[in-house]
Amino acid sequence: MRLGDFxxxxxxxxxxxxxxxxxxxxxxxxAFLVALPLVGGHYITFLGCLVGIHIIxxxxxxxxxxxxxxxxxxxxxxxxxGAYTVAWMANNGVPFWLAIPAGALLAGAVGIVIGIPSLxxxxxxxxxxxxxxxxxxxxxxxxxxxxxxGVRGLSVPPAQIGGFVFDTDLKxxxxxxxxxxxxxxxxxxxxxxxxxRAFVAIRDRDLSAEVIGIDIVRYKLMSFALxxxxxxxxxxxxxxxxxxxxxxxxxxxxxxxxxxAIIVGGLGSTLGSILGAIFMTLVPEVLRAxxxxxxxxxxxxxxxxxxxxxxxxxALIIGFLILxxxxxxxxxxxxxxxxxxxxxxx
Amino acid sequence: xxxxxxxxxxLIGLLLGGLYALIGLGFVLVYxxxxxxxxxxxEFMMMGAYFYFSATVLMGLPWWAGVMLALMASAVLALxxxxxxxxxxxxxxxxxxxxxxxxxxxxxxxxxxMIWGADQWRVEPIVPRAxxxxxxxxxxxxxVWGFGLASIIILGFVLYFRFARGGVAMRATATDPHTAMSxxxxxxxxxxxxxxxxxxxxxxxxxxxxAMTNVSPELGVVGLAVIVVVILGGxxxxxxxxxxxxxxxWIESMSVAVFGSGVREIVPxxxxxxxxxxxxxxxxxxxxxxxx
Numbered sequence: 001m002r003l004g005d006f007x008x009x010x011x012x013x014x015x016x017x018x019x020x021x022x023x024x025x026x027x028x029x030x031a032f033l034v035a036l037p038l039v040g041g042h043y044i045t046f047l048g049c050l051v052g053i054h055i056i057x058x059x060x061x062x063x064x065x066x067x068x069x070x071x072x073x074x075x076x077x078x079x080x081x082g083a084y085t086v087a088w089m090a091n092n093g094v095p096f097w098l099a100i101p102a103g104a105l106l107a108g109a110v111g112i113v114i115g116i117p118s119l120x121x122x123x124x125x126x127x128x129x130x131x132x133x134x135x136x137x138x139x140x141x142x143x144x145x146x147x148x149x150g151v152r153g154l155s156v157p158p159a160q161i162g163g164f165v166f167d168t169d170l171k172x173x174x175x176x177x178x179x180x181x182x183x184x185x186x187x188x189x190x191x192x193x194x195x196x197r198a199f200v201a202i203r204d205r206d207l208s209a210e211v212i213g214i215d216i217v218r219y220k221l222m223s224f225a226l227x228x229x230x231x232x233x234x235x236x237x238x239x240x241x242x243x244x245x246x247x248x249x250x251x252x253x254x255x256x257x258x259x260x261a262i263i264v265g266g267l268g269s270t271l272g273s274i275l276g277a278i279f280m281t282l283v284p285e286v287l288r289a290x291x292x293x294x295x296x297x298x299x300x301x302x303x304x305x306x307x308x309x310x311x312x313x314x315a316l317i318i319g320f321l322i323l324x325x326x327x328x329x330x331x332x333x334x335x336x337x338x339x340x341x342x343x344x345x346x
Numbered sequence: 347x348x349x350x351x352x353x354x355x356x357l358i359g360l361l362l363g364g365l366y367a368l369i370g371l372g373f374v375l376v377y378x379x380x381x382x383x384x385x386x387x388x389e390f391m392m393m394g395a396y397f398y399f400s401a402t403v404l405m406g407l408p409w410w411a412g413v414m415l416a417l418m419a420s421a422v423l424a425l426x427x428x429x430x431x432x433x434x435x436x437x438x439x440x441x442x443x444x445x446x447x448x449x450x451x452x453x454x455x456x457x458x459x460m461i462w463g464a465d466q467w468r469v470e471p472i473v474p475r476a477x478x479x480x481x482x483x484x485x486x487x488x489x490v491w492g493f494g495l496a497s498i499i500i501l502g503f504v505l506y507f508r509f510a511r512g513g514v515a516m517r518a519t520a521t522d523p524h525t526a527m528s529x530x531x532x533x534x535x536x537x538x539x540x541x542x543x544x545x546x547x548x549x550x551x552x553x554x555x556x557a558m559t560n561v562s563p564e565l566g567v568v569g570l571a572v573i574v575v576v577i578l579g580g581x582x583x584x585x586x587x588x589x590x591x592x593x594x595x596w597i598e599s600m601s602v603a604v605f606g607s608g609v610r611e612i613v614p615x616x617x618x619x620x621x622x623x624x625x626x627x628x629x630x631x632x633x634x635x636x637x638x
Contacts, residue, residue, distance in 0.1 A: 071441055073385075073448065117622035124383055125622055127444060128573055132615035139612045256452050259445060303463075310456030317449030321442050322434045 002340045014192055033181070037173045045169045047281065049241050052176035053234045054277040058261040059187045059270065060230020065259070066267035067191065068223035069203030071127040074114070074134035076254035078228045080141060081107040082235025083245045087154040088147055090239070096159035096166075100179075100236040107232020108225040110137075115224040126224070134252055141247040153246030156239045166240065176237050183230060188270040190226075199223050203268070253310065260313045263320050266327030275328040283316070284309050347603060354483040355603040356596060361485065363595025364493035366575045369551045369568075370587040371500055372544040373576040378520040379540040380432070381440055383581070385447040387548055388569015389454035394420045394549025395556030395565055396462055399469050409472050416549050424545035428538045436534075451566065458563050471557035492554045499550065503543075504584060516540060567611070574614040578621050580631020590629060 007013045017023045037045035061075045082103035089099040114133040115126065141148050148154065159166040159175060166172050190196040198219045201209035210216050239245055257280060265276020287308055294301040320327055347355075369391065376384045397416035401407045407415065431450055435443050473491030477484050507513040518526040519536040527533045548569070555568055575594045579586030594614055601613045621628070 065441075069441060071444060117619045124440065124444060125577070125626065127383070127385075128577055129619060129622060131570065131573065132618050135615045136612050136619075139609075143608070253452070256448060259448060263445060304460055307456040307459035310452045311460070312456075314449040314452030314454075314456065317452070318431055318446050321438070321446050321449070322431075325438070325442065 016188055016192075030181070033177055037170050042169065045173050047285070049169055049173050049176050051278050051281045052173070052180040053237050053241060054258075054261065054281050055180050055274055056183045056237070057231050057234035058258055058265065058277040058280075059184055059273040060227040060234065061258045062227075062262045062265075062267070062270070062273045063187060063190070063199070063230065064224050064227030066262050066269065066272070067196070067203060068199040068220065069206075070220060070224060071124070071259075072130040072224070072227065073127055073252070073255050073259065074130035074132075074137075075227070075231055075258045076250040076252065077134045077137040078107045078111060078231035079235035079238060079254070080137060080245075080247075080250035081110050081228075082232030083239040083249070084141065084148055084154070084235075085232070086236035086239040087156045087245055090156050090159075091154065095161070096175075096240060097161065100233065100240075103236035103239075104229045104232040107235065108229035111225045111228025111231075112221055114228075115221050130255075131252075134255060138247055138250070141250075148247070151247060153244060153249070155244045156242075158243065159240045169241075172241050176241065179233070179237065183233060184270060184274065187230075187273070191270075195219070195222065200268070253313075256313060256317075260317045262327075263317050264327055266329030267325075269327070269329040271332065272327050272329035275332065279328060280313075280316075283312060287312060350482050351603060352600075353481070354485075355599045357480065357483055357485055358489065359596035359599025360592050361489040361493040361595070362599060363592035364496040365489075365551060365554060365591075366572055366595050367588045367591030368496035368499060369548060369572040370575040370579060370591050371503060371584065372547040372551070373572065374579070374582060374584055374587050375503075375540050375544045375547070377576070377581050379516065379537050380443070382432075382443045382447065383573065383576075384544070385444065385570075385573075386427075386451040386454060387544070387572070388566035389451045389458075390420065390424070390545050391548040391552035391555065391569045392458055392561075392563060392565035393423060393454055394545070394552035395469070395561045396458055397549070398553045398556065399462070399467050399561045402469060403467065409470060413472060413550075413553065416553060417546055420545040420549040421542045424541045425538060428541040432537075432541070433534065455563055455566055462561075462563075464563060466560040466562040469553070469557050469561055472553060486558075488554070488558055492558075495550070495554070499547065500584070500588060503547075507584075512539075571611070571614045574618040576628075577618055578628055580628025583628070583630035586628055586630030 002019070005019060007018075012018060017026055036048055040048070057075065057079055060078075061072060064070050064072050064075075085103035085106045086096075086099045089102060090096065094102070110133075114129055117125075117129050142151055144150075159172070164171075166175050191200065198209065198214045201212070201214055202216055202219055202223075206216055235250075238249075242249075261276035261280040262273065263276070264279050265274070266272025284305075288305055291301050291305050291308065294304075324330060369387070372387050372390070373384060376382060376387070394416050397419040398412050401412035401415040402409055427450060431446055432443065435446055471488050473495065474487050476487045478487060478490045479485070507517055515526070515531045516536050516539065518529070518531055519533045520540075523533045526536075552565060556565060559565070559568075572591075575590045576587055578594060579588070579590035594617065597617060598610060598613050602610050
C-alpha cells in the first residue's frame with residue numbers, strides 16, 4: 001500500500017520516479033541489469049543483447065507510431081541503414097563510438113527523406129511511403145555492391161576502444177545495455193518536454209494541434225526522424241552484435257515484428273516499449289523450444305518455426321488490438337494499482 | 347529501343363495494367379466501405395490462388411470446379427475474417443484497423459507456408475495460352491484473356507454499383523453508415539458483403555497471376571505493389587483505379603524494357619513516392635476536407 005504520497009507541485013507530479021520506493025526499485029533494476037550476464041550464463045547474455053537492440057528499435061517505432069500516430073511498416077529497413085553505415089565505417093577503420101552515432105544520424109536523415117512525401121496527408125500515406133522505402137532500400141542493399149557487398153553482405157570487425165575489444169557476447173552486452181538504458185531515459189524524458197507533448201497532441205487530433213500553434217509538418221518530420229534515429233542506433237548495435245549483415249537481415253517481417261512489439265507492449269508508453277520488446281523476443285524462443293520438442297516426435301516439424309512465428313506475430317497484433325489495446329503496460333499498471341490500495345480495496 | 351519494342355512493351359504493360367486495376371478494385375471496395383486500406387489484400391489473392399491449386403492439382407478437379415471451389419473458400423475466409431477481426435474493431439481509430447490488416451497479412455502468409463510449403467507450384471491457367479498478334483507485336487495469350495476478363499468483371503461491378511439495389515445500398519453504407527442504417531439498410535451486413543466481394547475479386551486475380559508466375563507465398567507481394575495503383579487512382583475512385591492501373595502497368599513494363607527485370611519490384615514504389623509529393627489524393631480521389 002502507498003502512504004503519505006501527496007503531490008503538491010507540478011515538478012513532483014511530472015517526475016519519472018516520484019517516490020523513494022520507486023527510486024530504490026529503479027536502482028535495484030539497474031543493478032540487476034549489470035549482474036544479469038554474470039549470473040545468467042551464455043544464453044541469457046545472448047538474449048539480453050538481443051532484447052537490448054530490440055528495445056531501442058521498439059522505443060523508436062513507439063515514438064513515431066505510438067506517440068505521434070504515424071504508422072511505419074518499414075522500420076526494419078531503417079535498422080538496415082544504421083547497420084550498413086556502421087559496417088561500412090567499421091571496415092574502413094572508423095572507431096565504433098563514431099560509427100554508431102553516424103549510423104543513427106544517417107538513418108534519421110533517410111527517415112526525413114521517406115517522411116517528406118507523406119506529410120501532406122495522414123498516417124495511412126506514411127504507411128505506404130514506408131512500405132515503398134522498405135522495398136527500395138532493400139533493393140539498394142542488394143544492388144549497391146561496392147558499399148553493401150551485394151547479396152553476400154558485409155562482415156563487421158568487433159568494436160574496439162583502446163586495447164579493449166568487444167568480441168564476445170558478454171562484452172557486447174556491456175556496450176548495448178548502457179546505450180539502451182540511455183536511449184530509453186531520453187525517450188521517457190522526451191515526453192515531458194514541449195516537443196514530446198506536441199507529438200502527443202498531433203496523435204490525438206492533428207487539426208486541433210495545428211490550431212493551438214504546433215507546426216504539424218515540422219513535428220511530424222521530427223518524430224519520424226527521431227524514430228528512424230533510434231532504429232539506426234539499434235541497427236548499428238545489431239551490426240556489432242551479429243558481426244555480419246546481409247540484405248535478408250532486415251525484411252518486411254522484422255518491421256511487422258516491431259509493430260507487434262509496440263502493440264503488445266502498449267502504444268504510447270515507454271514501459272510498453274520495454275515490455276513489448278522483451279515479450280516479442282521471447283516468443284520466437286519459446287516457439288523454437290516447442291517446435292524442437294515436437295521434432296522429437298516428428299523431425300519434419302522444424303520447418304514450421306518461421307511460418308508459425310508469422311502466425312503468432314499476426315495473432316498477437318490482432319488479439320491485443322481487440323482485447324487489450326493499451327497492451328502489457330496497461331496490465332502492469334493495473335497490477336500496480338491493485339497493490340496501491342491493497343488490502344483496503346481489492 | 348526500336349519502335350516495335352516500344353509498341354510491344356507498351357501493349358504488354360497496358361494489359362498487365364488491366365489486371366492491376368482488377369486487384370485495385372478490391373482495395374477500393376474495402377476502402378470505400380470502411381475507410382481502411384487493406385494490407386492483407388495481396389494475401390487474399392495468394393490464398394485464392396492456393397485454393398485453386400489445391401482443387402485442381404491436389405484434388406484433380408477440372409478448372410471450372412476449381413474456380414468455383416476457390417471462390418467459395420475465399421468467401422468463407424473473408425466472412426470469417428470480417429467477423430473475427432474487423433467487426434470487433436468497428437469504431438476504433440483507423441490506425442488500429444490498418445495495423446490489424448497487417449497482422450492479418452502476417453497470419454495468412456504464415457498459414458500458407460505452413461499448409462502448402464514455401465515452394466512454387468504450377469497451375470493450369472483458366473484462359474487459353476496461345477499468343478495473340480496485333481500488327482507485329484506478339485502478346486501472351488493469358489495476358490490478353492486476363493485483361494478481357496478483368497474488364498468484364500470491373501464493368502460488371504460498375505454497373506452493379508450504379509443500378510442494382512444492393513449496389514446502391516452498399517454505396518449508401520459507404521457514404522454514411524448511420525444515415526444508411528436509419529433508412530433501413532443493414533450496414534454491418536453490407537460491410538461483410540463488401541469484404542466477400544473484395545475477396546472474390548482477389549481470388550480471380552490470384553488465379554490468373556498464379557497461372558502466369560506460379561503459385562507461391564510471394565504472390566502477396568504483387569498485392570502490395572497494387573497499393574501503389576490505388577493511391578495513384580485516389581483510393582475511393584473506381585475510374586481512377588482503372589486509369590492508374592493502366593499507367594502503372596505501362597510504366598512498369600517500360601522500365602523493365604529499359605533497365606531489365608531487376609527493377610520490376612521497386613518501380614511502382616518509386617513512382618508512388620513522387621505521386622505523394624505532387625498529387626497526394628491521387629488522380630481522381632476526393633481531397634479530404636476535415637472539420638474539428
